[in-house]
Amino acid sequence: MAEAKKQSWFNNALFVIVSDHAASSAGKTDLPVDRYHIPMWIYAPEIIEPKTINTLASQIDLAPTLLGLLDMSYES
Numbered sequence: 001m002a003e004a005k006k007q008s009w010f011n012n013a014l015f016v017i018v019s020d021h022a023a024s025s026a027g028k029t030d031l032p033v034d035r036y037h038i039p040m041w042i043y044a045p046e047i048i049e050p051k052t053i054n055t056l057a058s059q060i061d062l063a064p065t066l067l068g069l070l071d072m073s074y075e076s
Helices: 059-069
Strands: 015-018 040-043
Antiparallel strands (some): 015 040
């Protein structure tokens, strides 16, 4: 982030940092939701206000979330 802040495009950028569950899950079984809390951060200090959202979501929600933040239309 320190290097990115030096760039002219920084104020117009959305940074997405997301994790994934362990490789051992690999679609072999249903994941116990209460044990797989996967963090995601969207960092865009000049675009969106900081806040915490604790809504249950999935990685499939990433694209619609980003498109909505970018004010772009999409079909879900």
